[in-house]
Amino acid sequence: MLRGKAWKFGNDVNTDEIIPARYLSLVEPLKLAEHVMEDADPGFPLKVQEGDIIVAGKNFGCGSSREHAPVAIKAAGVSCVIAHSFARIFFRNSFNMGLLIFESPSAADDISDGDMVEVDPEAGMIRNTTTGRTFTVAPIPPFMEELVRDGGLIEHIKNTAKS
Amino acid sequence: MGMTITEKIIAAHADLDEVTPGQLVDARIDLALANDITFPLAIKPFRDAGGQRVFDPEKVVVVLDHFNPAKDIDSAQMHAECRAFARETGLVHVFDVGTMGIEHVLLPEQGFVVPGDLVVGADSHTCTYGALAAFSTGVGSTDFAAAMLTGKCWFKVPESMRIELTGQPGPWVGGKDVILSIIGEIGVDGALYRAMEFCGEGVSRLGMADRFTITNMAIEAGAKNGIFPFDEQTEAYVKGHGQRPYVVHTPDPDARYVETLTLNLSSLEPVVALPFLPSNVRPVSEVKGMKVDQVVIGSCTNGRIEDLRIAAKVLKGKKVAKGIRLIVIPATPGVMLEAIAEGIVQEVIQAGGAVSTPTCGPCLGGYMGILARGERAVSTTNRNFVGRMGHSESEVVLASPAVAAATAVKGCLAHPEDVM
Numbered sequence: 001m002l003r004g005k006a007w008k009f010g011n012d013v014n015t016d017e018i019i020p021a022r023y024l025s026l027v028e029p030l031k032l033a034e035h036v037m038e039d040a041d042p043g044f045p046l047k048v049q050e051g052d053i054i055v056a057g058k059n060f061g062c063g064s065s066r067e068h069a070p071v072a073i074k075a076a077g078v079s080c081v082i083a084h085s086f087a088r089i090f091f092r093n094s095f096n097m098g099l100l101i102f103e104s105p106s107a108a109d110d111i112s113d114g115d116m117v118e119v120d121p122e123a124g125m126i127r128n129t130t131t132g133r134t135f136t137v138a139p140i141p142p143f144m145e146e147l148v149r150d151g152g153l154i155e156h157i158k159n160t161a162k163s
Numbered sequence: 164m165g166m167t168i169t170e171k172i173i174a175a176h177a178d179l180d181e182v183t184p185g186q187l188v189d190a191r192i193d194l195a196l197a198n199d200i201t202f203p204l205a206i207k208p209f210r211d212a213g214g215q216r217v218f219d220p221e222k223v224v225v226v227l228d229h230f231n232p233a234k235d236i237d238s239a240q241m242h243a244e245c246r247a248f249a250r251e252t253g254l255v256h257v258f259d260v261g262t263m264g265i266e267h268v269l270l271p272e273q274g275f276v277v278p279g280d281l282v283v284g285a286d287s288h289t290c291t292y293g294a295l296a297a298f299s300t301g302v303g304s305t306d307f308a309a310a311m312l313t314g315k316c317w318f319k320v321p322e323s324m325r326i327e328l329t330g331q332p333g334p335w336v337g338g339k340d341v342i343l344s345i346i347g348e349i350g351v352d353g354a355l356y357r358a359m360e361f362c363g364e365g366v367s368r369l370g371m372a373d374r375f376t377i378t379n380m381a382i383e384a385g386a387k388n389g390i391f392p393f394d395e396q397t398e399a400y401v402k403g404h405g406q407r408p409y410v411v412h413t414p415d416p417d418a419r420y421v422e423t424l425t426l427n428l429s430s431l432e433p434v435v436a437l438p439f440l441p442s443n444v445r446p447v448s449e450v451k452g453m454k455v456d457q458v459v460i461g462s463c464t465n466g467r468i469e470d471l472r473i474a475a476k477v478l479k480g481k482k483v484a485k486g487i488r489l490i491v492i493p494a495t496p497g498v499m500l501e502a503i504a505e506g507i508v509q510e511v512i513q514a515g516g517a518v519s520t521p522t523c524g525p526c527l528g529g530y531m532g533i534l535a536r537g538e539r540a541v542s543t544t545n546r547n548f549v550g551r552m553g554h555s556e557s558e559v560v561l562a563s564p565a566v567a568a569a570t571a572v573k574g575c576l577a578h579p580e581d582v583m
């Protein structure tokens with residue numbers, strides 16, 4: 001079970017806002033985390049706490065293919081991202097490198113900045129403990145469940161090679 | 164059941180007779196691409212997976228184009244790591260200072276992509292190669308690492324939407340105006356997860372450079388890929404550049420499209436996308452006169468010789484307005500040489516502009532033209548997000564080379580007719 005405070009963002013949050021290109025000569029995840037979401041909310045890297053949850057509108061992670069974006073979010077301690085919808089490369093990257101993301105328009109609408117949120121990834125349930133409302137997560141294809149179970153694409157490739 | 168061009172290419176590479184939208188497939192790739200930003204992040208996953216050598220050195224290309232020649236010590240370190248890892252894994256197609264150009268202009272020019280190919284690239288604008296009737300899409304560094312190790316990549320077969328082009332574009336209307344007009348209509352997620360397949364009589368009235376510009380920005384509508392049908396112009400281009408035999412796929416008459424959009428090219432006028440989304444599109448005629456500090460002509464969207472020719476046509480015999488910084492970046496060494504031979508470089512410099520060696524540079528706020536707080540650029544690049552070209556309180560207006568050049572001359576956002 002994941003539990004954390006929600007940080008609410010709008011629609012079309014792009015990868016330049018998640019991690020501006022001026023930091024792309026950094027490779028170390030913790031260094032990238034020092035600038036996460038900086039151009040959307042300059043104080044975010046200092047305010048975010050271990051386990052917190054990013055909640056956003058439609059098309060989260062649009063723009064560049066930089067994997068630095070999910071890497072920075074994960075390294076900042078964010079436990080998962082809940083959004084109306086995700087841009088496709090960000091969606092893929094998150095599964096491949098092991099950042100938990102959940103598509104749930106109704107949860108994304110209900111959750112306000114600062115709400116406390118619980119997520120049960122196994123059951124596909126999101127609970128806003130501030131409003132008391134519960135939401136289901138859009139199901140993911142079995143192959144992608146396998147990716148998550150294996151711990152990302154690379155572990156999946158290693159497991160497939162073994163069998 | 165009939166298939167679209169995208170479905171046919173994916174099926175052929177997954178060794179299946181048929182695929183349907185939503186289906187997950189493991190497909191062979193013809194080419195995998197990475198750049199100096201995304202390649203370093205592929206090193207750890209490649210090693211973690213036990214990787215030592217690349218699956219096929221002929222099918223992997225690395226282009227150090229974003230921050231190269233190195234803009235600072237961090238990027239110099241990053242480039243050094245890229246070079247060492249490329250040697251270690253046996254890569255042969257590595258483009259560095261001197262041979263390096265902007266990847267999505269360089270790869271078609273050097274013949275790395277041919278019709279019918281399936282290409283993945285750790286760069287979101289990899290969708291550019293759809294102009295060659297190939298399936299190509301952007302992925303992250305982990306996907307790239309897996310592809311360079313196994314020669315394969317997993318895909319969810321996208322639904323296709325059809326964009327029917329009719330009519331004939333007017334004198335100052337180019338590929339940039341076409342794609343911006345489409346994104347303005349459908350929004351930045353209007354094609355999310357989809358293939359954008361172009362068709363109709365209007366296709367033949369768009370040259371290859373226009374087509375590359377259009378498919379380049381398919382990602383800006385959220386699309387997985389953009390794709391043009393193969394025709395005489397594609398054939399002529401591949402004849403001049405292609406290195407390999409190719410396969411032509413045509414859509415079946417009963418192929419399924421989730422949506423059809425019609426765009427009359429004759430009705431288009433030069434447009435711009437105002438900050439801070441590529442969908443914030445307005446006709447130039449409605450917003451001209453905006454204050455501008457810098458004009459950038461270049462990038463994987465509009466750094467081809469055809470783009471520079473249009474800019475030179477507008478600039479010829481004129482001067483860049485006082486207070487405007489014009490930066491022109493030919494996309495590849497080949498484009499640079501042509502621009503020199505045709506006198507374009509001379510015209511730009513005589514007009515008071517600067518010409519740079521190929522680099523992605525300012526497009527993503529790397530270097531070679533970063534904006535200060537409160538400054539605004541008119542740029543032929545592809546993204547105008549908050550802080551994209553510099554300070555988080557600077558602005559980027561996306562435009563065609565014609566509008567960008569006219570703006571440089573006029574000193575404020577201008578229509579080409581205002582200065583011709």
